[in-house]
Amino acid sequence: MEEIRESKLILANALYFKGAWSEKFNAKLTKDKDFHLLDGTSVKVPFMTNYKDQYVEEYDDFQVLRLPYVEDQRQFSMYIYLPDEKDGLAALLEKIGYKPGFLDNHILRHRVSMDDFRISPKFKFSFGFEASDVLKDMGLTSPFTRGGSLIEMIDSPSVAENLYVSNILHKTSIEVDEEGTEAAAVSVSNLVTMCWSPKSDFVADHPFLFTVREDESGVILFMGQVLDPSKH
Numbered sequence: 001m002e003e004i005r006e007s008k009l010i011l012a013n014a015l016y017f018k019g020a021w022s023e024k025f026n027a028k029l030t031k032d033k034d035f036h037l038l039d040g041t042s043v044k045v046p047f048m049t050n051y052k053d054q055y056v057e058e059y060d061d062f063q064v065l066r067l068p069y070v071e072d073q074r075q076f077s078m079y080i081y082l083p084d085e086k087d088g089l090a091a092l093l094e095k096i097g098y099k100p101g102f103l104d105n106h107i108l109r110h111r112v113s114m115d116d117f118r119i120s121p122k123f124k125f126s127f128g129f130e131a132s133d134v135l136k137d138m139g140l141t142s143p144f145t146r147g148g149s150l151i152e153m154i155d156s157p158s159v160a161e162n163l164y165v166s167n168i169l170h171k172t173s174i175e176v177d178e179e180g181t182e183a184a185a186v187s188v189s190n191l192v193t194m195c196w197s198p199k200s201d202f203v204a205d206h207p208f209l210f211t212v213r214e215d216e217s218g219v220i221l222f223m224g225q226v227l228d229p230s231k232h
Contacts, residue, residue, distance in 0.1 A: 019069035019076050035120050036086045036206040043230040047118040053111035056202050062092050065202050066108040075215040086206040116201040120229050
């Protein structure tokens with residue numbers, strides 16, 4: 001990119017995550033089914049499934065599914081927030097935005113038996129954007145001005161006086177399949193209670209939100225929405 005070739009200094013930060021499901025999906029059970037889009041049409045995409053109990057909870061107008069990864073020194077999980085209505089993702093995102101601690105208040109600890117369990121997050125996509133304006137709108141302006149907060153990073157005063165951040169480029173990619181999740185992000189600055197319960201359904205056949213979260217700290221590594229899993 002032209003912006004990078006002309007840069008005097010590049011600050012780069014990278015995050016890579018590869019997690020295997022604690023209970024992998026059997027690829028032989030993956031079948032193409034209809035995924036309903038926001039415009040009322042549908043596309044055929046591969047849906048993963050299994051016959052095991054799952055971490056699923058039903059709320060007033062949405063469901064949450066937790067898919068744990070193999071536990072190492074930390075416990076990571078993918079969470080899928082599925083609105084009841086096929087076009088309900090916008091309303092769900094609005095609710096998440098104005099209710100503090102929404103995601104932390106919907107952490108699942110109990111497994112339930114499943115009747116119809118199908119999830120469509122067998123997908124792969126990438127997304128990139130220029131993040132400077134977003135940070136400026138949040139009040140972070142000093143790095144973008146000459147002689148700002150970057151002066152102490154450079155030994156040469158003459159160079160430091162003219163050093164500023166011209167743009168910040170961010171790119172994220174994620175791939176989910178029967179084995180688990182592989183994801184990367186790069187930013188460049190120029191007790192279980194045992195009781196009987198009825199079986200649940202969880203069919204992610206319309207747009208939903210997903211996160212990849214470290215469950216001990218609550219840190220969210222990745223967040224995104226799946227609108228059309230047929231587009232790679």
